[in-house]
Amino acid sequence: MGTAVLQGQTGPQIRRVVISGYYGFRNSGDEAVLKSILFALAEEGAAQGVRIEPVVLSVDPAWTTAMYGVEAVHRMKLGEIVRALRGSDGLISGGGSLLQDATGAATIPYYTGIIKLAQLLRKPTFIYAQGIGPVNRRWMDRLIRGVMRRSAYVSVRDAESAELLWRMGVPRDRIDVVPDPVMALPLPAAQPLADASAPAAAADSPLPVVGVSLRHWRKDGADLARAAAALGALARSRAVRLRFLPFHTPADAETSRQVIAQLGELGASVAEIAELGDDPQQMLLEVSRCDALFGMRLHALIYAANQRVPLVGLSYDPKIDQFLNRLGLKAVGTTESLDPDAFAAAMGRLLDDPAQWRASHGPAIDRLKEEARMPAKQIAAKIR
Known part of the structure; x- marks a missing residue:
């Protein structure tokens, strides 16, 4: 060579x-x-x-x-x-x-x-x-x-x-x-917030933190309106902190602002957008601080699984269903159909009993994290 x-x-x-x-x-x-x-x-x-x-x-x-x-x-x-x-x-x-x-x-x-x-x-x-x-x-x-x-x-x-x-x-x-490589991504060695001026996540919040990762998909925005209705239903059913996580900036940040504008009255709940740097490990750290995650972006769901954060997925592409299936899960809805009450109930169960979710899906997560290293192992052996 x-x-x-x-x-x-x-x-x-x-x-x-x-x-x-x-x-x-x-x-x-x-x-x-x-x-x-x-x-x-x-x-x-x-x-x-x-x-x-x-x-x-x-x-x-x-x-x-x-x-x-x-x-x-x-x-x-x-x-x-x-x-x-x-x-x-x-x-x-x-x-x-x-x-x-x-x-x-x-x-x-x-x-x-x-x-x-x-x-x-x-x-x-x-x-x-x-x-x-x-x-x-x-x-x-x-x-x-x-x-x-x-x-x-x-x-x-x-x-x-x-x-x-x-x-x-x-x-x-x-x-x-094999699994997506991100299943094996570690947290950063030192764990400061990427933006010290940004509010801390779960560790300092009196409210349970629900991470939210959405993206623009339908041209008419109907999918985002449905997501806003679902999140609004959750926020009115219990006090939560909706923390929007833009995985692709600036597009996801704009999408998050559009959804927040449609949430309606939140009661004791709050909604905010995380302002993070470009380092993927800082986003992984942010996800690890959530109590649960609602994700449309594939890698938001993978980050949550990586850190054993209970998750709910919204399907817009077969790759979402394929990943969820490997964890023994199904999407709570799609960009064409999302029931607000069913979403609020599903998310509520995760917030009330995260240990049960981890016990049910932890073995699958452990297996995926181990298998995610296989390509690197094979390549290192073949390229010697």
Whole structure:
């Protein structure tokens, strides 16, 4: 492999690995995926005597380098990408929902193109816990099938993604089904609030804190109106602190403001928006301080499960149902249908007896946290 060297007979092997994903956009969920991958690669590599030096493809390389202390190059500058790949020992593609065409026709060609380029340069490629689909343009199947078949390791984050790859022509025995990498993300070593001027969460609140993570989805806003009605019903049924957590700024912050404006009379309850920095671990810390969480964003639900915070999910995409199913849960509603009274009752049960929720779902959470390290373990072994 191109840059591999030995640091004496007893030192670790060094492997440079390019990482491709939706990075540098400051989407908390995707940044959490990157940080989780970096943690896992460092730890699993060290356990196997290899030091993995990542090079991240980012839309904002300077920000990515400052945030994570790793080398980064621009994800849209072909010359920089080629140089990074030539000087590397392999490419990791993932995680997240990279291979789907719901966000546009260019997404799949971009990510499969990066993988194909690495393969043309004779670099091993590794697919890291990706969520595959939806793929509505059937001509894209061959793009995905081609790069998957030539990859040294393929892992996806749910059984549905594995089934879709199989239908495209990727052998089942070449696909590992693993959890999202964020299930293994640790809390920050030191735990100050990201913004000391922002109100503290659960630790200092006399009211139970309900984390809320919503995103804009329906163009007419009817889904947000339904969420506001449900949250309003909860707030009027008992005194709670609704703490809105913007996972993708500034869009989610604006969505949160729109929902708060529709809550109506809150009685003894309060509603607020958390103002956090860009560090995913600070958001994980914020979620850990909640007594329960109502989430529409996938990674809000994953953060809650990671920290064993009782959660209620609102489905807008199959990936929400797929994750909830792995915990033995079902969504409380969808963007098309959400009953306020049923929501208030479900959330009330979590607030009244969180220990019962943890006892019921803790074993599944423990299993997912352990399995989330499998891709890093496999990659460290294969790239040595």
